[in-house]
Amino acid sequence: MKQLGAAEIPGFAARYREVAADLARARTYGVDPRVLEYLERVVSAGHNAVYGRHIGHRVHMGRLVLRELPAAVVAARAYVVTALLMFAVPAMTGYVLIRERPAIAEQVLTDEMLARARAGAEHRAQGVGYAQQPSMYLPVIATGIITNNVQVAFLGFAFGITAGIGTVLLLVFNGLHFGAVLGLFANYGLAGWLLTFVAGHGVLELSAIFIAGGAGLLVARALLAPGDLTRRDALVLAGRQAVRLVGASVLLLGLAGTIEGLLSASDAPAPFKFATSGATVVLLILYLASGRHYLNSQATGQPGEQAASAASGSDRR
Amino acid sequence: MPPPRAPTIPQFARRLAIETPEHLVLELELAGVGSRIAAAACDAVLLGVLSFGLGLGLAALLTGRESAGAWSTLVAVLALLALFLLFWGYFLLFEALNHGRTPGKRLMGIRVVMDTGHPITFAAAAVRNLIRVVDGLPFGLVGLAFVLFHPQNKRLGDIVAGTVVARDRPEDLQLAGVPPDREPRSEPLETGPPELSDEEFRLLDQYLERLERLDGTLRRRFTADLAARFAPRFPRRDADPEAFLVRLHTAEFEKRSGRLAARPTEGVGRTTVVAERFVTRKRDSW
Numbered sequence: 001m002k003q004l005g006a007a008e009i010p011g012f013a014a015r016y017r018e019v020a021a022d023l024a025r026a027r028t029y030g031v032d033p034r035v036l037e038y039l040e041r042v043v044s045a046g047h048n049a050v051y052g053r054h055i056g057h058r059v060h061m062g063r064l065v066l067r068e069l070p071a072a073v074v075a076a077r078a079y080v081v082t083a084l085l086m087f088a089v090p091a092m093t094g095y096v097l098i099r100e101r102p103a104i105a106e107q108v109l110t111d112e113m114l115a116r117a118r119a120g121a122e123h124r125a126q127g128v129g130y131a132q133q134p135s136m137y138l139p140v141i142a143t144g145i146i147t148n149n150v151q152v153a154f155l156g157f158a159f160g161i162t163a164g165i166g167t168v169l170l171l172v173f174n175g176l177h178f179g180a181v182l183g184l185f186a187n188y189g190l191a192g193w194l195l196t197f198v199a200g201h202g203v204l205e206l207s208a209i210f211i212a213g214g215a216g217l218l219v220a221r222a223l224l225a226p227g228d229l230t231r232r233d234a235l236v237l238a239g240r241q242a243v244r245l246v247g248a249s250v251l252l253l254g255l256a257g258t259i260e261g262l263l264s265a266s267d268a269p270a271p272f273k274f275a276t277s278g279a280t281v282v283l284l285i286l287y288l289a290s291g292r293h294y295l296n297s298q299a300t301g302q303p304g305e306q307a308a309s310a311a312s313g314s315d316r317r
Numbered sequence: 318m319p320p321p322r323a324p325t326i327p328q329f330a331r332r333l334a335i336e337t338p339e340h341l342v343l344e345l346e347l348a349g350v351g352s353r354i355a356a357a358a359c360d361a362v363l364l365g366v367l368s369f370g371l372g373l374g375l376a377a378l379l380t381g382r383e384s385a386g387a388w389s390t391l392v393a394v395l396a397l398l399a400l401f402l403l404f405w406g407y408f409l410l411f412e413a414l415n416h417g418r419t420p421g422k423r424l425m426g427i428r429v430v431m432d433t434g435h436p437i438t439f440a441a442a443a444v445r446n447l448i449r450v451v452d453g454l455p456f457g458l459v460g461l462a463f464v465l466f467h468p469q470n471k472r473l474g475d476i477v478a479g480t481v482v483a484r485d486r487p488e489d490l491q492l493a494g495v496p497p498d499r500e501p502r503s504e505p506l507e508t509g510p511p512e513l514s515d516e517e518f519r520l521l522d523q524y525l526e527r528l529e530r531l532d533g534t535l536r537r538r539f540t541a542d543l544a545a546r547f548a549p550r551f552p553r554r555d556a557d558p559e560a561f562l563v564r565l566h567t568a569e570f571e572k573r574s575g576r577l578a579a580r581p582t583e584g585v586g587r588t589t590v591v592a593e594r595f596v597t598r599k600r601d602s603w
Contacts, residue, residue: 020339040343047337047434140393147401154405158450161473166451219477236432236479239444246447 016046065251070291071298072244076214079221080245083213086168087175087206094179098187105184113181120190132265142261146254149205153212153249157219157242164220171213199277200264204256207284208249215245255280333469333481335434345434346484347470348427350461353482357457359421364407371399408449413442422482432479441478448474517547521566528559 023039073080098105105114123132152170159166185194218238226234263276332344348356375396411419417429417437429437429445452460452472460472469481524543531539544558547565 017339020337020341024341043337043341044343044434047343137390139390140397143394143397147397150401151405154447155450158448161448161451161477232476232479235477239477239479240440243440243443243447246443 016043019043019046065247066287066290067294068291069244069248069251070287071295072241072291073211073214073248074288074291074295076218076241076245079217080210080214082217083167083171083210086171086213087178087210090172090175091179091182094176095183095186096179098180098183102184102187105180105187108180109177109184113184117184117188117190120185120188120193124190124193132267138262138265140261141265142258145260146257149208149253149257150250153208153246153253156209156212157215157246160216160219160242161223162220163223164217167213167216167220170216171209174209196270196273197264200273201256201260201277201280203277203280203284204252204259208252208256211245211252212249215242215249218242218245252284331468331470333432333483337434343434345430345481348425348482348484349470350464352425352427352484353464353470354461356419356421356425356427359424360408360419361421363420364403367403367407368400371396371403375399405446409442409446412437412446413439417442417480426485427482428485429480430483432481437480441480445474445478445480448477518569521547521562521569525563525566 019039020043023036023043026036026039098108152174156167156170159170182191182194185191219235219242222234222238223231229237259276259280264273331347331349333347335343335345337343375392378392408419412429418427422428429442431437431441449460452463452474460474463472463476464470467476469475471481475481521543524539528536540558540562544561547562551561551565
């Protein structure tokens, strides 16, 4: 289609329609199947050329990242908040549990974590941060963290299809673990020391996990309670929206991982890390605000478009 | 339902009907389980080879230098990123950017398209491949079960993304040229209504068209088989089976073009004649 000049397009469309009509007639007449196949192929190619979306369709990257992704997050905020609760409640439970009954820590947490907690007091005395690493390894660590977290986010979304059971379990267990570790370190009086490490990247990372969890819950909801749509259509629509949430999550995780690897594990002073944390909070708020603004400005256009494309997809069953 | 077609080739593949805006129903032939498994296997092998190559390349890069330093850090970072990208991005990027075909699928002649027959969108490719994780869970059994039992051969990823995997047909099937001995004569000999049924005539037609390309034993065998099939009905015939078939075909064709062909006898009807005239008239414009 790109190769045709502007004047030739109507001619092409007219020929395509004519061949399509020929195909219909040929079918009625019962023409040789091989001829029919040939015609069908011609019509299919024409159909794709005229109606298909083109791969080279220029997607404006900046607009996508800065507006559409956060807009999707804001639109799905109910799910993100639910994911947050599914993380936070077990986290608090874990924290309280370990604080009340320190002995359980031995059974629930890994030996490595316990060892870190025990060694923590000495490290703090020496002025060494939690999980501090020599600077040459930092970029590698950052990359490793990013790839690991992104995979967890992918799983959080993918497990949504299991009626959300996988996503919920992922959130609950991660929350429990997080709370338990915090409780463990609090038992040793090291909570503040740990938080210094977590502060720089923690807000972004946790937000990203909640967003990815929200994506999974979106899909789960479409599966379990499709509302007015057929399950099939609901899943397709939810999948499209959820994948944007995953995109936002990946973005945030990239940033969080970079901060975690390069800054949090370094020997930068604590106030600097907390300042970074504050900066990330502001950044997050601004990002979501941009999304909300975009969402409001699209209020008439977008929902109609999505419903129309779903309807055209379902009519052809 | 599309209007029923005269003699059908048996359809073993499932098909997906799409209605175009011209109110025409196009049918996409869906890829079967076997093709998809084969394509996935090819892709897995290719992925393995690429990962291995990447690992080797990185090892080579690392051993050439001193152990620590900025260089090895860079290489390690690139290694992690490259492996990650390869693992997650292989299917996604091929399907999204290469019109729904990964190398394995291309080998098997199948491709991923949207439900509506359109080329796959990036978001759909992303969804499809993220859910591949769940599909592949216990050795791919979940995905396999869905492909087997879903009416449109969709696995979980396809269901959520709204895609199907369809068969590409070969690009180079040309419309059969008009054989030279078929020029319509001004006065066809009318020796009666056509004696072969539609199916048999088509069979004869196709056979004769392919005759040139066959050779040797195959040709003789087919000729003998076909002649044996028609022989009982035509006691007065040529000795040479090939000549017999050619003459039979010519005779049938003339009968069908003649006036008496309009009378419906044994499944032969007016439609066939109209069909053939229609095709001959329009074939050039296609």
